[in-house]
Amino acid sequence: MSGKNIPNHLFKALAEREQKGMLRKLTTNYPSIDFCSNDYLGFSKLGLLSKKLETSNLKQETVYGSTGSRLISGNSTFVEEAEKQIALFHHASSALIFNSGYDANLGLLSSVPQKDDLVLFDELIHASLYDGIRLGHATHYKFKHNNIDALKDLIQRHQHNFKNIYVVVESVYSMDGDLAPLLEITELLKIQENVFLIVDEAHAIGVFGNQGRGLCNALGIEKKCFARIYTYGKAMGCHGAAIVGDELLSNYLINFSRSFIYTTALPNHSVNAILNAYQLLIETNQKDVLQNNISYFYSKTNTIKALIKSQSAIHSLVVGSNNKADLMEKKLALKNIYAKAIKSPTVKEGTERVRFCIHAFNTKQETDLLIEQIQSTL
Numbered sequence: 078m079s080g081k082n083i084p085n086h087l088f089k090a091l092a093e094r095e096q097k098g099m100l101r102k103l104t105t106n107y108p109s110i111d112f113c114s115n116d117y118l119g120f121s122k123l124g125l126l127s128k129k130l131e132t133s134n135l136k137q138e139t140v141y142g143s144t145g146s147r148l149i150s151g152n153s154t155f156v157e158e159a160e161k162q163i164a165l166f167h168h169a170s171s172a173l174i175f176n177s178g179y180d181a182n183l184g185l186l187s188s189v190p191q192k193d194d195l196v197l198f199d200e201l202i203h204a205s206l207y208d209g210i211r212l213g214h215a216t217h218y219k220f221k222h223n224n225i226d227a228l229k230d231l232i233q234r235h236q237h238n239f240k241n242i243y244v245v246v247e248s249v250y251s252m253d254g255d256l257a258p259l260l261e262i263t264e265l266l267k268i269q270e271n272v273f274l275i276v277d278e279a280h281a282i283g284v285f286g287n288q289g290r291g292l293c294n295a296l297g298i299e300k301k302c303f304a305r306i307y308t309y310g311k312a313m314g315c316h317g318a319a320i321v322g323d324e325l326l327s328n329y330l331i332n333f334s335r336s337f338i339y340t341t342a343l344p345n346h347s348v349n350a351i352l353n354a355y356q357l358l359i360e361t362n363q364k365d366v367l368q369n370n371i372s373y374f375y376s377k378t379n380t381i382k383a384l385i386k387s388q389s390a391i392h393s394l395v396v397g398s399n400n401k402a403d404l405m406e407k408k409l410a411l412k413n414i415y416a417k418a419i420k421s422p423t424v425k426e427g428t429e430r431v432r433f434c435i436h437a438f439n440t441k442q443e444t445d446l447l448i449e450q451i452q453s454t455l
């Protein structure tokens with residue numbers, strides 16, 4: 078098929094994807110037992126956040142749009158106050174809100190590292206971090222996933238050839254669910270001059286640390302990071318993100334980060350949702366409920382070799398092909414379980430998997446049913 082107003086390569090690319098079993102499709106038809114969403118604490122699904130917002134001071138606000146970018150007409154004392162509270166919560170001097178985690182990572186990595194700098198990144202970092210690095214002008218090399226020796230080797234080899242080195246990791250990896258060896262990384266970086274650590278805490282906020290402050294908090298290394306990224310679309314059940322660090326970093330981003338500058342700001346009701354999600358972290362024990370559910374799942378499955386070892390909410394069963402991942406997703410759907418096939422090219426060929434996200438709201442019966450299904454495919 079081809080159309081008059083559509084370039085031919087669009088048809089070709091989609092047909093090729095379809096043929097390889099790689100075609101991405103949107104769906105609205107989700108099986109009811111959720112082992113898929115990033116709503117780890119149930120702030121969204123359980124209605125905890127919407128209930129909380131009903132009693133919020135901003136409830137009556139009728140203005141929906143922010144009317145402009147932060148530097149034009151979209152700023153307010155409300156968002157600035159929110160950023161102060163976020164910074165305080167994460168023990169930093171400053172926080173800057175972005176419209177999404179994708180925007181935050183793109184804006185940070187494309188603007189901070191310069192032409193004479195080096196970016197060293199874990200090979201499994203999220204696309205948003207990688208896209209930011211690619212947009213920037215620094216030299217960049219990846220290192221083997223979670224391999225501290227490989228990182229050390231790269232630093233030693235290149236340290237004297239570059240002005241600054243940025244090390245980019247995720248505290249919890251979004252596809253494997255495993256944790257970065259942050260203590261070892263900060264120990265390694267402490268003796269290095271001009272090496273700066275950037276940690277994406279997208280899947281750690283709400284899951285680890287005191288009142289869900291993240292893994293850097295749990296490990297006591299918040300102050301050792303140059304920048305930390307907290308996203309609000311996952312455990313926090315809403316939307317947006319913040320980059321947390323020194324005030325100078327925020328000022329730099331306000332001046333040079335294009336995904337901050339050239340976009341309409343989040344409206345106050347979105348910022349209000351973020352603040353209320355932080356309140357829920359403090360007021361509820363959903364994090365403990367989640368941790369119990371993760372421990373239960375782990376205790377029943379830790380002998381399964383194909384499951385990547387993980388202490389986080391994310392657990393992946395590597396099945397090794399797109400076809401097998403699709404089949405498993407369908408088989409689970411027949412039992413009403415929603416878990417997603419994660420296929421190549423999103424993950425490396427041969428590591429195609431089905432990813433299970435554990436939530437505070439998953440019942441023991443649901444988890445047992447999932448485990449039974451996993452075991453029956455081995």
Ligand SMILES: Cc1ncc(COP(=O)(O)O)c(C=O)c1O
Nearest residue numbers: 177178179203205251279308310
């Ligand atoms: C590690 C990581 N960072 C950043 C993002 C992007 O965050 P957002 O969904 O808020 O754009 C994601 C989302 O999938 C992620 O997994």
